[in-house]
Amino acid sequence: MNDESEVSFYRYCRGHDGKLVAVDVARQNGRVVPRFSPSITEPALPHDEEESEEYRELVEEVCQNLNPTERRTWLQILDGRSLLDIAEEEGVSRAAIYERIRGNSKGQGGMIRKNDYCAIWWRLKNKVNQHI
Numbered sequence: 001m002n003d004e005s006e007v008s009f010y011r012y013c014r015g016h017d018g019k020l021v022a023v024d025v026a027r028q029n030g031r032v033v034p035r036f037s038p039s040i041t042e043p044a045l046p047h048d049e050e051e052s053e054e055y056r057e058l059v060e061e062v063c064q065n066l067n068p069t070e071r072r073t074w075l076q077i078l079d080g081r082s083l084l085d086i087a088e089e090e091g092v093s094r095a096a097i098y099e100r101i102r103g104n105s106k107g108q109g110g111m112i113r114k115n116d117y118c119a120i121w122w123r124l125k126n127k128v129n130q131h132i
Helices: 004-011 053-062 070-078 082-088 096-100 116-126
Strands: 012-013 021-022 022-026 033-036
Touching: 053 070, 070 082, 070 096, 070 116, 082 096, 096 116
Parallel strands: none
Antiparallel strands: 012 021, 022 033
């Protein structure tokens, strides 16, 4: 079989849900190549209405004792967003985000004081020796 017939022979593949999906072909640099739709190459994102009870319990657990602003910040941190990106999105300085996490000098607030998961993340992020 030549290269062109191999590509055009397989015209279907299985999607993430297991259903058959047609595969189109295109010419690229003179060769016939398969052209997959994003529904095949990208994972399906869960919808809010499809969140399981177990997922909601997990979110409540990792966000315990946090107010809505701290909760939003913490969930973004868990999603891997940088503190600078979070600050820019919320229209505050990066120092304000750090203060939200650590608390202020008057001993008020602080995500790491309110939530054990935040405290563990903070220690790991800053490599604080917890055995001193």
